[in-house]
Amino acid sequence: MPVERTSSRSTHIWSTAGLPVLGAVLAVALWWLATKAFNIEPFFLPAPPDVVDAFLRLPDYLLREAWVTLLETVTGFGIAAVGGLAIAILLAASRTVERMTLPLIAGINAVPKVALAPLLLVWIGFGTQPKIVMVVLLCFFPILVSAMAGLTSTPNDLSELANSLAASWWQTFVKVRLPWALPQVFVGLKVATSLAIVGAIIGEVIQPDRGLGSVVVSSGQSADTPLAFAALTLLALMGAGLFYLVGALERILVPWARAISS
């Protein structure tokens, strides 16, 4: 069936850009209203202007620390994405290896990663590296599991088509299985974007030297709640940004996925 073009371009822009912005504005307004209506102390829950003030008080400091966290997040995410995909391809290549390692992977995945943070201190020491490792630990499994799911979900009719053309294993993999898996891979990547930030912050809270996580820790110690909220707001923006970036990449690489899933 030809694509329906009932909605005009302007309503399209409104629904993809306008509505999310409207949602965010409404949420902030509600937050503000709550602090006013219940007369909440800024020490307990700062109102939006308090948070903006806190940011304007120390913009260089906050942005510098945000940059540290962003680098840890993106580096760890990148390593986890490449590693997770590579391992998924390896596992999907051989039933034997898959059967051998899947319970192991499920087991390791069930280990709470936060519990590993003290060990990372022992193994790697201080600095940004243990934080990157924590990001990788959190991101790796959702990426791996979703990529595996995608690679093992090739529809029967497409496998049979490849068979009937006497396609080699590699040809089937590159031309059928891998492209078919891409939408699932992106599901994992999107989940992993927020986990990446969580991982970076766990690392920074446990070893508060640099990054927004350490800002939250030190502002807690000095009872500067608005500053903590400024850091948290930056984290939220970072998370939303990464999520939409991966989403945009998905639209470019697998534009057909939405059409067949609807």
Added chain:
Amino acid sequence: MINLSEVSRTFKSRTGTVKALENINLDIRDGEFMAVIGRSGCGKSTLLRLIAGLIPQSAGDVRVGGEPVTRPRRDVAMMFQRPALLPWRTVLGNVLLPVEIFRWHRSEHRDHAMRLLEMTGLDGFAKRLPHELSGGMQQRVSLCRALIQRPKVLLMDEPFSALDALTREEMAAELQRIHMDLGTTVVFVTHSIQEAVLLADRVAVLSARPGRLQRLVDIDIPRPRSFGHNAHMDQVAACSAELHQLLLGDDYSPDGAKSSDLPV
């Protein structure tokens, strides 16, 4: 072109072994259109997969062009019930898939692909993605993809059964035209008597469980044949009646006519 002698195929299942096909002897001539008809579960698709080299026979001998079939051949193309198109490839990209798999030169077959699309009324859709097409158009793309191999044998596994009634008739008429043009040997699995009578030179009727060759029925109606009103309606009715009786038993026979007396 295709020779099956004493071919059997059994499948192992949890409840034991199931005989899907038993002792099939069938010779399909070069350029012939052979319809294979039977009720569900009679092993029609199994028969096709044996000829395609997708599964091995349990006993007997399967030959295409005189050679025993051991694996899929490039001059044998298969078309399935579902279009099985790659959703990320354009129509043209899908048609050219076999060319890529066979490591032929894309540029040499592009024109051929465009001609096939034109022949099936899909020129102008070459750059579209499959989900933008209707079911009938998708199945046409699937047909083009099979024909790009320039197959000597075209194996079709209920290719129109997922389409609506009118599209089915349209597609069947189109397939007849393409077969008359190209002269490819076709094995066409269906459970539509109407399609079998319109398309086939001969119809192989399979009985179910185990699948045996019950009867070979010649359809000696001049081509091009058409649905609806035409000069050979009596013959069409006679052939249809015979196939009905073979498939559904005596109780379905119209006013007790004996099928063996019918002129075919």
